[in-house]
Structures are given as structure tokens and as C-alpha cells.
Amino acid sequence: MPTSTFRVLLWILLPVVPGVCQVSQAADPLDWGPYRVGVRTEVFVDETRNCAITDAPRTLVTEIWYPTTNAAEEYPVNRFADFWGRPAGVAVGHLAMAGFGGSFQKINENFRNVAHRAAPLHDGRFPLLIFSHGNGGLRHQNTFQAEYLASHGYIVAAPDHTGNAAVTVLPDRIVPYNKDTRKAEEQADDRPHDISFLISHLTKLAASTDHWLANRLTPKEIGVFGHSFGGYTSCRAIELDDRIKAIIPMTLAFTVFPDDKEEEANEDGVAGEKENGNEDNKDDGAQENFDVGEICTIPLMVILGDVDRTVDERGNKRSTQYFEQATGARYLLNFKDAGHFTFTEMPQLNPDWGDGVGVERDKEGNVTFTFSDAAEDQRITNVYSIAFFDAFLKHDQNAQAFLNKDHFPEELVYRRN
Numbered sequence: 001m002p003t004s005t006f007r008v009l010l011w012i013l014l015p016v017v018p019g020v021c022q023v024s025q026a027a028d029p030l031d032w033g034p035y036r037v038g039v040r041t042e043v044f045v046d047e048t049r050n051c052a053i054t055d056a057p058r059t060l061v062t063e064i065w066y067p068t069t070n071a072a073e074e075y076p077v078n079r080f081a082d083f084w085g086r087p088a089g090v091a092v093g094h095l096a097m098a099g100f101g102g103s104f105q106k107i108n109e110n111f112r113n114v115a116h117r118a119a120p121l122h123d124g125r126f127p128l129l130i131f132s133h134g135n136g137g138l139r140h141q142n143t144f145q146a147e148y149l150a151s152h153g154y155i156v157a158a159p160d161h162t163g164n165a166a167v168t169v170l171p172d173r174i175v176p177y178n179k180d181t182r183k184a185e186e187q188a189d190d191r192p193h194d195i196s197f198l199i200s201h202l203t204k205l206a207a208s209t210d211h212w213l214a215n216r217l218t219p220k221e222i223g224v225f226g227h228s229f230g231g232y233t234s235c236r237a238i239e240l241d242d243r244i245k246a247i248i249p250m251t252l253a254f255t256v257f258p259d260d261k262e263e264e265a266n267e268d269g270v271a272g273e274k275e276n277g278n279e280d281n282k283d284d285g286a287q288e289n290f291d292v293g294e295i296c297t298i299p300l301m302v303i304l305g306d307v308d309r310t311v312d313e314r315g316n317k318r319s320t321q322y323f324e325q326a327t328g329a330r331y332l333l334n335f336k337d338a339g340h341f342t343f344t345e346m347p348q349l350n351p352d353w354g355d356g357v358g359v360e361r362d363k364e365g366n367v368t369f370t371f372s373d374a375a376e377d378q379r380i381t382n383v384y385s386i387a388f389f390d391a392f393l394k395h396d397q398n399a400q401a402f403l404n405k406d407h408f409p410e411e412l413v414y415r416r417n
Helices: 004-016 070-074 080-084 087-099 104-110 143-151 184-206 229-240 312-325 374-393 397-403
Strands: 036-051 056-068 126-132 155-159 167-169 174-176 217-227 244-250 300-305 330-335 359-361 367-370 412-416
Touching: 036 070, 036 143, 036 184, 056 143, 056 184, 080 087, 080 104, 087 104, 087 167, 087 174, 126 143, 126 184, 126 229, 126 374, 143 155, 143 374, 155 184, 184 217, 184 229, 217 229, 217 374, 229 244, 244 374, 300 312, 300 374, 312 330, 330 374, 374 397
Parallel strands: 126 155, 126 217, 217 244, 244 300, 300 330
Antiparallel strands: 036 056, 056 155, 167 174, 330 412, 359 367
């Protein structure tokens, strides 16, 4: 079975993966896909919704990863700083990374990704996937996963949920993450509507003749995946939009801070949310609970870390219950010794973050727990994610057969119906 060494070698070899003109069937989920990857940053405006945070039409800065061609060689490989746009965005990015305990400069120098900025979109039509980030997260927090999916022939769009991202760099203003922008009930409602809007808007652009996405989407093959509060968003989105055919909620967070219990933002405007790597306060009195709502009737894959310090054991039990109540095809991956941030780019931002990244220490600095290898868990997450979406969006029988087996019994507990 491949080890974490496989991933290191993969990052070295990826830039020379050849492009493919035509792909007749889904590739092996264990391998990087047949396409090179491109990335662009777009800004989309929902004129039908007024944003309570900006008092203007709801605006979503959105990252899009997609299959590209061999011509990608002529375009620069994306840098971490590119996600932040104009100089003012880069400046606030420095503050945001400091809030996560990282150095923007070092992250920018060492950030591992393979997408080529603004490379041309490959010919053909591709399924659409929408990613929803966590509470106080970032649209590019799961770059490792978005790129892998795009290499297998998907167009992946990830918005900053304005006001609920660590920071949102809009064209006319910068929206920090703090208690004034983090109103739980509003975000729990805004987020799934963000997903539905993007589906509508992107399919409209794909039906046009003058946009770079023109004639590139298969509008009946749409999936959603998300992390933490984004996992919850994925579950809520299917209640609003029956165009979504499959979802992967990861480390679902059914709770967020109510206004009167929320931690204060630090002086940089980045939420002071970390305590032993925790994203949400675990005190019963400091959480606001959201019922995930209706039973899931479409294909579902739930991904959890069994020592998640953010949603803790209670949160994992609720996620497991959501899985057990689902009536469609369902899969549960519970990674051993993995935490909340195992399934994000946090290992690149701050390898000492905790809660799935690195180790835990007591007050004296002694190591009390070592988390699983996040790079290996991310590789496995990619493998199962592409098999799942290939099975239910591309209707690939080989992918379905792959899902019928537990390929990594040492790393996770695998359940399916």
C-alpha cells in the first residue's frame, strides 16, 4: 500500500504529468488524473440577495480549478500570494496567516500546488463541484483536494462565504472575520444559498457563448463537498437545490458560537478561535446547535477524524447519525488518530497547529499525542473523493466497484450500506 512517501514523490512528478486530449472514462482513483490543472479567481454577484454585512448585493470571491491542456506550460504555476489578489489583499493575507500562527512569506515560498494560473480550459464538458470552507476558513483551504479532482476532469468552484471567511477581499472593500460578521443564524442561511447561486450562475455562464466556461459544464452532474461548517453547508444545500446529485461533508460542524459567547477577534481582525487547535468552543453553554435538517436521500460520503478536538466525540456521533439515517448510497470514512484540520491545508500554513496537524502538548510543552500523517490521510481522502464522484456523477462502474472495498483498513474505519 502506498505510504506518505508516495505523496512526496507525487508532488515532485506532478508538473510533468502529460495532458490528454480525450478521456473516455474515469481514471484510476489511486492515480493523479490525466489532466493538467488550471486555476482562476472570479468575482460573482448575486443581485437578488442583499448582504447584511456589506449592505450591497451578495458578492462571492470564487476560486475555480479546472482541467487544462499542455499549453498550461506557458502559464505560471499558482503562488499562495495569487489567492489574495491586489496588494491590499496580500497585506491582509499576512495578517490572516499570522492569526493562524504562520508566516505568509514562508507559506508563499513553500506552498505546494500544481495549478497554472489562468491557463486555458480543456475542450469537453465536465461535472461541476462546489466546495464550502469551514467557519473562519478560506476558499483555498482545500487546494490539495480541488486540484486532484480537477485533474480527474471536474470543474471545482470554491467561494469565500463573505463575512464567514477568515478574510474576504472584495473589489471595493476588505471584510474581516470577527464577531460582527459571524452571526451564526445569518451564515447558516447565507451559505447554502451561496452554493445554489453559484450553481445557477456557473451553469448560466456555461450556456453562454462568450465566457471561458462556455459549453464546458455538464449541468446535470453537480456535486458539493465541504469542511466543518462547510460540511454542514453541504447538507443544508441539498434541501434547497435538487440539482445537487452527491455530497461529501467532512468533519461536520453542527455548532457555531452564538453572539454572546463568541471569542473576541484579535487586533488583526482574525478570529481568536484556537485553543489546542480547536475551531469551536467545546463548552456546552458556548455553542449554538443547528439541526442538520432533512434526511439525505442522495449519495453521501461522510469523512471524519476520530480524535477531532473541534467537534469532539459528540459532533462525530451526530455526523454518524446523519450517515445512518441517509436513505441513498452512503459511505463513512473515520480516520484513525486524525483531527479536524487533517483535511485542510493547515499542515502547510502552520505544521504545529494541532487538532489533526502535528502533535498535542501539555502546558509544560511535553508531547501528549501524535496525530496521524496528514499528508497520507489527504491522499486517501482524494482517492475516495474521486471514486465517489466518479461513481455517482460520471456513473463509472469501476469507481463504484472501488467503493465496495475497504482499501485502507490500517488508516481508517470504513462503512457503507
